[in-house]
Amino acid sequence: xxxxxxxxKLKWWEQLYIPGIISGMRVTLGHFFxxxxxxxxxxxxxxxxxxxxxxxxxxxxxxxxxxxxxxxERCVACQLCEFICPPRAITIKPEEIPSDDxxxxxxxxxxxxxxxxxxxxxCGLCEEVCPEQAIYLRKDYAITGTSRAEMVHDKKxxxxxxxxxxxxxxxxNELK
Amino acid sequence: xxxxxxIAASVKxxxxxxxxxxxxxxxxxxxxxxxxxxxxxxxxxxRVGPAGLLQAVADGIKFLLKEDFTPDHVRKGYxxxxxxxxxxxxxxxxxxxxxxxxxxxxxxxIADLDVGPLFVFAVxxxxxxxxxxxxxxxxxxxxxxxxxxxxxxxxxxxxxxxLSVVPLIMIYGELNLSSIVQYQAENGWxxxxxxxxxxxxxGFLLTIPVLISFIVxxxxxxxxxxxxxxxxxxxxxxxxxxxxxxxSSMKFAxxxxxxxAAMIIGSGLAVTLxxxxxxxxxxxxxPESADAAVPWWHGLIHIGTFFAKVIALILFFxxxxxxxxxxxxxxxxxxxxxxxxEIALFNVVLTALxxxxxx
Ligand code: SF4
Ligand code: SF4
Numbered sequence: 001x002x003x004x005x006x007x008x009k010l011k012w013w014e015q016l017y018i019p020g021i022i023s024g025m026r027v028t029l030g031h032f033f034x035x036x037x038x039x040x041x042x043x044x045x046x047x048x049x050x051x052x053x054x055x056x057x058x059x060x061x062x063x064x065x066x067x068x069x070x071x072x073e074r075c076v077a078c079q080l081c082e083f084i085c086p087p088r089a090i091t092i093k094p095e096e097i098p099s100d101d102x103x104x105x106x107x108x109x110x111x112x113x114x115x116x117x118x119x120x121x122x123c124g125l126c127e128e129v130c131p132e133q134a135i136y137l138r139k140d141y142a143i144t145g146t147s148r149a150e151m152v153h154d155k156k157x158x159x160x161x162x163x164x165x166x167x168x169x170x171x172x173n174e175l176k
Numbered sequence: 177x178x179x180x181x182x183i184a185a186s187v188k189x190x191x192x193x194x195x196x197x198x199x200x201x202x203x204x205x206x207x208x209x210x211x212x213x214x215x216x217x218x219x220x221x222x223r224v225g226p227a228g229l230l231q232a233v234a235d236g237i238k239f240l241l242k243e244d245f246t247p248d249h250v251r252k253g254y255x256x257x258x259x260x261x262x263x264x265x266x267x268x269x270x271x272x273x274x275x276x277x278x279x280x281x282x283x284x285x286i287a288d289l290d291v292g293p294l295f296v297f298a299v300x301x302x303x304x305x306x307x308x309x310x311x312x313x314x315x316x317x318x319x320x321x322x323x324x325x326x327x328x329x330x331x332x333x334x335x336x337x338x339l340s341v342v343p344l345i346m347i348y349g350e351l352n353l354s355s356i357v358q359y360q361a362e363n364g365w366x367x368x369x370x371x372x373x374x375x376x377x378x379g380f381l382l383t384i385p386v387l388i389s390f391i392v393x394x395x396x397x398x399x400x401x402x403x404x405x406x407x408x409x410x411x412x413x414x415x416x417x418x419x420x421x422x423x424s425s426m427k428f429a430x431x432x433x434x435x436x437a438a439m440i441i442g443s444g445l446a447v448t449l450x451x452x453x454x455x456x457x458x459x460x461x462x463p464e465s466a467d468a469a470v471p472w473w474h475g476l477i478h479i480g481t482f483f484a485k486v487i488a489l490i491l492f493f494x495x496x497x498x499x500x501x502x503x504x505x506x507x508x509x510x511x512x513x514x515x516x517x518e519i520a521l522f523n524v525v526l527t528a529l530x531x532x533x534x535x
Contacts (some may be wrong), residue, residue, distance in 0.1 A: 013399070024499040025499045028215045034493070035214040 055139050060122045063115055064162030066133075067153070072103055073159070074134035077110040081126035081135055082163040089119035090126065111156040118145045133168045188286045192275060193267055196483075201436045203230030207496050208436075215498045232367040236429075244425040247314075254313035254319030256431035259423065259430035261306030266437035269296045273444045274354045276454050276479035284454070285354055290324050292353035293341050296445055297334070300400070303438065304330040306458060309433070314422040325505065329399055329406065332512035337396035339520035340389045343527035344449055349380055357453030361462040366390075379436050379535040390450050392520050399512070401435055403493060405500040406508060406511040411462075443489035444482075451485055454478035 013019055034040040044051060068074050077094035087117035097104055124133045138161055145151040153161070183331070190412025206221065206229065222228040272292040276284030289295050304327060311323015312469060345365060348356050364371050366386045369379035399406040415421070420431045447453060455462060456477070470478075 021496070021500065025495060028495060028499045031217055032211065032214045035217055040217070043219045046218070 039088060050138070059135040059139050059141075060124045062117065062122075062138055062143050062153070062161060063120065063124075063126055063135055063158075064112060064138045064140075064153075064160075065158040066114060066162040066165040067134055067159060069164065069166045071164075072106075073109055074132050074165075075110050075113065075130075075136070077104055077108045080129045080131065084125045084129045085120075086123060086125065087119040087121055089116045089121075090114070091116070110155060113158060115153045115158065117145075117151045117153055128171050133165070136162060136165065137164065142167075178450050180423060182188070185286060188420070189271075191535075192286060193270055197270055197437065197440060198266065198433075200237070200440055200486075201233075201433050203229075204440060204490050204494075205235070205432075206231050207440070207491065208497075209377070211491065211494045212498045215495070236275070239426050239429040242425040244427065246421055249315045250422060251313040251315060252355045254309045254377075254420075256312060256427070258306045258310035259427045259434070261309060262303050262434035263306075263430045263437060265299045265306075266434050266441055268299050268446065269441045272353055273441065273448060274357050274453055275444070275482045277475055279472060279475035279479070283354065284475065288335075288352065288354055289499075290352045292351060292356070293345065293445070294351065296441075299439070301330065301334055302369040302437065303434065307429075311419040314419070316422060318417070318483070319419045321423045322415045322421070325415075326419060327349055327403065329402075329508060329512070332509060333396040333399035333406075333516070336392050336512060336516035337400060339517070339524060340392035340396065341449065342520075342524045343376075343385045343389050346527050346531065347386070353448050353453075357448055357455060360452040365411045365455070365457070366450045367504030368457065371458050378530075381530055381534065382527070385523050386450065386528065388519060389522045390446075392516050392523070393450070395511075396516065397446065398493070398496070399508070401438040401493075403439065404497040405503050407502060439493055440486065440490060443493065445488045446451060447485040448484065451489075454482035456481055462467055464502060 021121065035042070065073065065075055077092055079092050082088075082090045082092045091112070091114045092110050093112040094108050097106055097109050103109075122137065124137050127137050140161055145152070201371075203390060209231070210220040210228065221231040224230040224234045250406060271286040272289050272295050274283075274288075275283040278284055307326040307330075308323050311319045311326070314320070340360065345351060347366070348359055350356050350359065360366060360486075363369070364379060367383065369383060380404075398404075420428055421433060
């Protein structure tokens with residue numbers, strides 16, 4: 001059904017445009033002076049001012065591996081995250097834990113664990129899927145590098161970002 | 177012609193055009209970005225130099241270093257000629273603008289022509305050729321449409337621009353811009369006749385046509401310089417970038433700077449005709465006559481006054497740009513031909529009647 005749009009009938013002074021221009025300029029100049037006088041602040045001067053303190057709890061930054069309270073790497077190299085990762089950012093090379101190792105009963109650990117941060121889309125699916133709570137998205141967001149190789153986080157770097165996380169997974173603890 | 181005149185003229189050209197107007201062009205680009213940012217609650221370029229003032233230098237270096245790409249399908253000669261044709265007329269018109277009274281006995285105007293406004297209109301309208309050539313030589317549809325739009329727009333508004341100045345020329349009885357400014361310095365600015373002969377019933381009544389002229393003149397100036405709300409030749413939403421779509425690097429920069437140069441010269445002309453040029457209000461520090469020598473510090477103050485007024489007007493241009501939405505094309509044409517043309521004509525008659533009645 002066609003709708004006839006009613007055009008408002010303008011008064012003669014409205015048709016002059018000049019009052020319209022003046023009231024428009026009142027709006028823009030209002031914004032201008034508020035910003036210039038510093039009464040209103042909207043933008044953050046990024047490298048000098050950061051919003052790190054106000055990052056929300058659920059912020060999804062760079063994914064990282066964590067160790068548990070006994071300094072064991074939590075990752076058991078099940079490769080679930082490698083498979084679920086939508087842009088295939090994760091590459092894992094698993095290896096067997098030698099039988100004389102303290103954690104031999106865990107059987108498997110990653111030999112190499114690379115996350116290509118150019119590919120990662122910070123979706124958090126790796127964290128979601130991990131059965132061992134071994135991979136977490138941290139609050140680091142300024143991931144930069146001057147080459148592609150530099151943008152690949154290897155195992156060492158991932159543990160460096162991740163650090164230690166306690167609790168939640170206890171099945172490999174000696175007590176049990 | 178003796179050497180003294182040539183040397184004085186060259187010094188004035190170099191100082192006024194290359195050391196003042198061109199940096200002013202760069203600064204107005206910076207001002208445009210900062211002001212628009214503040215209007216939109218942003219910050220704008222603030223990294224290069226104090227408060228981002230050197231941003232223009234960085235931009236210039238970037239423009240120079242970028243690849244100067246000429247597409248295969250363009251008509252090369254015209255394609256290369258077009259950017260210069262936009263920039264040069266804009267700068268050439270600055271020759272007749274009196275940017276100060278006099279300094280060390282030298283009149284602060286490059287060419288003291290007796291047909292100032294006519295020269296400005298004659299030369300400034302040449303820049304439409306640059307845009308037409310750019311649109312045509314680019315050999316692709318968006319620049320072509322931009323060029324066509326620009327031509328019709330400039331032709332339409334040229335008429336009201338010219339006609340809007342006629343009442344002023346009738347009032348001043350003079351076509352020499354320096355004498356016009358001198359007259360305003362003694363008898364009150366066209367828009368502010370509060371001293372000298374202007375302080376009379378005649379002076380006040382004549383501000384009515386002058387005000388109408390001013391509105392028509394300014395609006396036509398917006399259209400002439402292709403700025404919002406009349407930037408149809410290059411509106412991004414419809415025509416990608418209009419007539420300079422195919423241009424890159426310094427050639428694009430010439431279009432870009434040509435627009436700002438035209439804006440500055442337009443402001444200069446508006447200041448000269450309507451706002452008393454380099455003169456201070458209330459006849460302060462007014463020289464005896466157009467040719468009288470003034471102390472050097474008066475001269476400097478006059479130059480400062482001129483540029484202060486021009487900068488204020490440029491800021492006005494900028495604020496208007498970020499306030500008003502773009503016109504539709506038929507509205508633009510209607511406004512030009514049906515309203516401004518008639519108003520300007522009527523205004524000429526009104527001025528004549530007023531002057532005859534008050535004589
Ligand atoms: S956050 Fe998403 S994209 Fe990044 S590594 Fe994990 S699963 Fe892959
Ligand atoms: S991080 Fe988690 S999901 Fe990925 S391989 Fe290790 S244990 Fe499996």
